[in-house]
Amino acid sequence: MxxxxxxxxxxxxxxxxxxxxxxxxxxxxxxxxxxxxxxxxxxxxxxxxxxxxxxxxxxxxxxxxxxxxxxxxxxxxxxxxxxxxxxxxxxxxxxxxxxxxxxxxxxxxxxxxxxxxxxxxxxxxxxLPLIGLTADRSLALAGLHAGQTLLVTGAAGGVGGLVVELAALSGIRTVAVAGEQDEEAVRGLAATWFVPRTDRLAEAVRRQVPGGVDAVVDAAVIGIAAHEALRAGGTFVALVAPFAPPPLRATRVVVQEVYADGARLAALAALVDAGRLTxxxxxxxxxxxxxxxxxxxxxxxxxxxxxxxx
CATH class of the missing domain: 3.90.180.10 (Medium-chain alcohol dehydrogenases, catalytic domain)
Structure with a gap:
């Protein structure tokens, strides 16, 4: 073969x-x-x-x-x-x-x-398998419940886009970060707020969510600049270990490590068939x-x- x-x-x-x-x-x-x-x-x-x-x-x-x-x-x-x-x-x-x-x-x-x-x-x-399981586990590690806020960097990408959609299904409000040209597509994923990619990310996010978001999923691997948008005591989910920021201001920093999980993958496939994941x-x-x-x-x-x- x-x-x-x-x-x-x-x-x-x-x-x-x-x-x-x-x-x-x-x-x-x-x-x-x-x-x-x-x-x-x-x-x-x-x-x-x-x-x-x-x-x-x-x-x-x-x-x-x-x-x-x-x-x-x-x-x-x-x-x-x-x-x-x-x-x-x-x-x-x-x-x-x-x-x-x-x-x-x-x-x-x-x-x-x-x-x-x-x-x-x-x-x-x-x-679906790699990006779906990565997004699903990242959101689970964020530990949020309905009504809380989540910053998703790289929201126009494969992992980031699925995080936004999965969060919306759980009633979590998302601040989606992507290039300006992707705003319409990202808003179509049910993001609550859209923030264009910028060097002053924390400032832009905190204008939307005063005090900072409850959690971050850093799909774009931005690191400390995304962490600055996080409230004290919040959770930062990194996708790449070497770029995980330190746990400043009593935050919790965790690194998502994807693994093969057929049961969760079956649940994600069902969401695709239901038209809930893009x-x-x-x-x-x-x-x-x-x-x-x-x-x-x-x-x-x-x-x-x-x-x-x-």
Missing amino acids: RAVAVRRFGGPEVLEVLDTPVPQAGPGQVRVRVAAASVNRIDLSTRNGALTKAGLLAPAAEVWLGWDVAGRVDQLGPGVTRFAVGDQVIGLRDVLSAGGAQADFVVLDETAVAPAPTRVSVELAAT LRVADTLPLDQVAVAHERMAAGGLRGRLVLTA
Whole structure:
């Protein structure tokens, strides 16, 4: 089968589509015939060696890429009870030493897989696992209840946009931060307030919410500038550990670490089918154009995910 890998770190030119044996499902696992796999920022950090340099990925002769998958179950390992061959599923591969999702087949634990949403394309479905679970866990860590206020940076992005929508479903009021050109789209996600991206972020947010917001989800990885918009004793949720600010003014700073959770993923897929969560695809490309996808993602300016198709 084909699978995307790197055997040395560097730019998009180091990406290879290798011919490798088809994996076999072990106990408690399912094998998925991949129809679509999205490209995420963490794929770029894997390719250029940043994850290995940070000690998050052990050195290996071959490093496989891809976290998100949408496809069809085509093999069951012993003990699997929740799925049958032929089921349309989505899943998250969160063990980086295992085979990647940007391949013809991927093996995942049964607990990492959920029924795919039925009312969107397979390409859209493939964008949900990583950003959906990241947004869901980030909001949970914020610890808010209905009526409280949440600042979401990067609200026009995949994670930030879903945080805004999930917060609105829980009655949480959001201050959404994005570029001025994205105001209409972000307001369409049910943000309570919109603040254009600015160097004076805390000042702009506090004009909307005097005293500061109850919590921050820093999807844009702004760090201390976003923390300054937080009230004393509030909660700051960081998505990238090295950029987490210190817990000033008795605040609580937590780092969100995503993991494969099939049960939560199934709940998110149901919200997609109900029209309550918005997924976006910027473009689709064949698997052998993965380097082009990396170039385009690195260039920025995308609204939606790039998705590789079989």
